[in-house]
Amino acid sequence: MELNGVAALVTGGASGLGEATVRELAAAGATVVIADLNAERGAALAEEVAGVFVATDVSDEEQVQAAVDAAVATGRPLRVAVSCAGIGWATRTVNRDGVPHDLASYKKVIDVNLIGTFNLVRLAAAAMAATEPVNEDGERGAIVNTASLAGIEGQIGQIAYSSSKGGIIGMTVPAARDLAAIGVRVNTVAPGILDTPIYGQGPEAEAFKERLAAPVPFPKRLGTPGEFAKLVRALLEISYINAEVVRIDGGLRMQPK
Numbered sequence: 632m633e634l635n636g637v638a639a640l641v642t643g644g645a646s647g648l649g650e651a652t653v654r655e656l657a658a659a660g661a662t663v664v665i666a667d668l669n670a671e672r673g674a675a676l677a678e679e680v681a682g683v684f685v686a687t688d689v690s691d692e693e694q695v696q697a698a699v700d701a702a703v704a705t706g707r708p709l710r711v712a713v714s715c716a717g718i719g720w721a722t723r724t725v726n727r728d729g730v731p732h733d734l735a736s737y738k739k740v741i742d743v744n745l746i747g748t749f750n751l752v753r754l755a756a757a758a759m760a761a762t763e764p765v766n767e768d769g770e771r772g773a774i775v776n777t778a779s780l781a782g783i784e785g786q787i788g789q790i791a792y793s794s795s796k797g798g799i800i801g802m803t804v805p806a807a808r809d810l811a812a813i814g815v816r817v818n819t820v821a822p823g824i825l826d827t828p829i830y831g832q833g834p835e836a837e838a839f840k841e842r843l844a845a846p847v848p849f850p851k852r853l854g855t856p857g858e859f860a861k862l863v864r865a866l867l868e869i870s871y872i873n874a875e876v877v878r879i880d881g882g883l884r885m886q887p888k
Contacts, residue, residue, distance in 0.1 A: 632765060632773055632870055635660030638707040640698055642666045642689050642751055643716030645673035647827035648777065651856030652713050653680060655864050662705045666698040667716070689716045689747030692754075699754045708762040710772040711867055712755035714748045717777065717795075719829075721788040737791045744795030748776050752806055752817065760813040766870070771814040773867045776803070778821040778876065784885035796821075800876050807874035816873040818866045823880025826853040848882035 639656045643649035644665035650672075653663050657680035666687035667673040677684035683705060685698040702709045720740045722732050752774055759772035778799040785793025800819055807817040824843050830836050844852050862879055866872055 632710065632770055632868055634711065634864070634867060636707060637710035638662050638664065638702040638705045639711035639713065640664045640666060640702045640709065640751070640755055641713045641715060642687065642695075642698070642747065643714070645669040645676055645684075647715070647829070648822070648825065648856050648859050649713075649715030650676060651860040652715060652863050653682065655857075655860035656711065656713075656867075657682060659864060661711060662707050664698055664702040664705070666695070687716075689714075689750055690742040692750060695747075695750040695754050699758050702755075703758055709755065709758045710762070710765070712751055712759075712772070712774045713863055713867075714751045714774075714776045714799075716747055717744045720791045722791070723788050724790050732790060737794075740791040740795050741798075744792070745798040748799050749802065752776070752802070756810050756813065756815050759815050764814055768870060769814040770816070770870055773816040773870075774806075774810075774818070775863050775866050776817070776819045778819050780821055780823050780878065780880055780883065780885050782821060783878075786885055787888040803876055804874045811873075816870070818872055818874070819876045820859065820862055820866070821876055821878045821880075822854065822859055823847070823878065823883040823885075824853050825859055825879075826855055846883060846886065847880070850881055852881070854879055854881065 639661040644653045645667035663682040665673045673684040685701045687694045779796040781793045782796030782800045803819045
């Protein structure tokens with residue numbers, strides 16, 4: 632699918648994987664709507680790429696709808712939605728003292744990561760359904776969601792995060808089947824350990840990242856946001872890729888801890 636001249640919506644687009652995706656799509660000629668809670672960074676990035684920023688809590692239906700409406704209001708057809716918004720949490724189901732995982736934090740992770748992704752899928756796809764097909768296949772748009780290796784091989788303490796990402800993986804095929812009727816494809820990226828600002832900066836951060844990279848078979852390093860963004864772009868542009876979960880991990884298989 633041609634990206635030049637379309638509107639694209641990226642949640643979590645103000646930093647990390649989302650920011651890299653915003654830049655990649657803008658470079659391809661898309662008008663990008665950045666949906667994020669970080670207004671300062673989101674607005675600055677939107678100005679830089681000639682896009683639009685919309686303050687968005689992805690777990691809030693009305694706010695996601697407002698972001699979709701902003702994409703439609705650009706005057707370009709909304710063809711692309713990429714879900715990068717997410718949060719992490721690390722707590723055992725029951726810790727060594729016998730204390731169970733608190734329910735509130737579990738629900739919060741599910742609300743943001745899983746329900747937030749579903750909000751984007753359903754609302755963006757509804758807007759795409761109102762557009763004209765772009766080719767003889769009847770394609771109207773494409774959606775890429777972000778899961779994680781944790782959704783496949785969750786580590787100790789990742790029960791909430793893994794549940795949310797596993798849910799995203801699980802929605803991939805049924806969403807693609809549902810949306811085939813309107814000509815919208817759905818794929819999911821499952822990243823391994825990618826080098827984002829979450830790890831900080833400085834010698835201690837670099838040493839920590841070296842330890843994280845040690846189990847990666849090849850290349851023996853962390854992945855980059857740019858590599859993630861290029862994969863997202865390929866999944867959007869290649870129309871015959873549909874209902875896939877694609878790992879980007881250097882061959883890593885997660886250990887229990």
